[in-house]
Amino acid sequence: MKTRYTFGGDEHVFVEVDEEMSLEAFFKSLSMTNGVRDKNIKGVTEICPANASFQIKFDPDVISPNEMLAELKKIEATAEHADHTIETRIVEVPVFYKDPWTHETLMRFRERHQDPNGTDLDYAAKINGFDNADEFIKAHHSAPWFVSMVGFVAGLPFLYQMVDRARQLEVPKYLRPRTDTPKLTVGYGGCFSCIYSVRGAGGYQMFGVTPMPIYDPKQEISYLKDFMVFFKPGDIVKFAPIDRATHDKIAAEVEAGSYQPRVKTVTFSLDDFNNDIDAYNQKLEEVLYGD
């Protein structure tokens, strides 16, 4: 893991913490971006953490590109010694897997898929060595996920599963992107899950939908009144499988303004997590579901 600094024109520094994805790279990126925020560097206009990299936008009339670079390298030196502990939230996201809406959409775009005769879930199960789609779905929701980046479009979270490398699910993106994806589709591409915050184009495989909106520019939804975007990098997500009846019930509650997502605050330590992943995830679930 070696940090690489490169300029994106005269207004951005792009910092690649690692070429490949890992929780260690994500934590270092998060820790460095927190360092930049805390330091309140004059001229910095955007601080954008990503999965294994981050980006700073700055005004070169206020701070020269080389000064900006020097500041970041100082922060990196401090981040090396940071303990990988964060105060964050754990959130339950209900997912209706194998729903009719993503199924209808994926059938419309079959010619853009690796397996035109199957479904996205069957294909993902097969190439990850599962016997059937249900086994794959179980792996998808049995361990929690980190929100490792928010972006692409407004409020869309990228999620990285909290398991060791051997158990990471990997699925390629569509051969050619679709021109349509239902709103709130739970998707998968590379080693990342995502939740499509708005309807639109997309290249990730489609596994299900959540009835829980995560972006509301009108700020009418009860839990999005304070801010229109639900997720932020560092949030932990537990997907909970639901059936059609529960999906419809939650959707009605959202509509009525009575739905409240299950959210708890939690301290996460990367070292403790790495010591015993399954036991640590079990504890996280206890925090989420203990009252």
Added chain:
Amino acid sequence: MAIKVISPGLATTVQDLGRPGYYHLGIPISGGMDRYALRVANMLVGNDEDAAVLEAVFMGPELEFTADATVAVTGADLPPKVDGEARESWSSFEIKAGQVLSFDYLKSGARAYIAISGGIDVPIVLGSRSTYALGALGGFEGRALGKDDELKLLSETLGAGSGRTVAPELRRLPGNPAELRALPGLYWHWITEDSGTNFFSDTWKVAPEADRIGYRFKGGQHIQFNERERPFGAGSDPSNIVDGCYPYGSIQVPGGTEPIVLHRDAVSGGGYAMIGTVISADMDLIGQLQPHSETRFVKVDMEEALAARHDRRALLDKVRASLA
């Protein structure tokens, strides 16, 4: 109410200088694509330079005024008319209550900036009046104008009044072919040396897929990636990276085929390797490119990028001085 939309044009949106600070949540800066023209339009009518204006692309709207105002149109050569009578671009003119502002066919460029004294009054969302249509955010109800929409002005004033003009040498538009200066970097080292050379020597053409999110270019040689092991999590195509942030102006090459330069409504990140970034001084010019425009990318270093940024600012200072 001060302006009624009789016909909206192709995709006319309310824009100001944008909404910085939310890119980390996927909400781009938005604002006028040609910020130079936007600022000058506001200067001409006596508004603050960051006041909200209308950005019209390829085709102008038809607007009926219900109050007297001063108007200026800058950017693309989209000739303005008042009640059918021609008016000069890059100049301020008066329009009376009951008169209609319309436009002739586009002669050159792509986007015209229509500043109205007082400035367009739409709600400020996350610090800006700019429209981000993909996220249904800001501007007029989060979308492009439609027939019968009614726009308000912050104040009914004649501002700086009519008869002010900006000298032709102080108007900034792309040449033919357009030259966009770019700083190599980001994942530049992933492509072969030959492809790097070709990228800057080939003449590209703007593809039909060119909008506020990004401009796609075609016609150059295929860009080859060096053979290397795929990083974990990146995906299977040689142009795939572990999803990261996209700088404004960054040049991505999905599959090595058609480069895409991201603009003010950029998608904030994704999984395609970027090979460099168009410098800040030349972002305005992209907003004035029509599909099929011939374009060359010109390689610069950081020192040249900063000098160009300085030159652009000095030109704006000259406009300010000439109108003071």
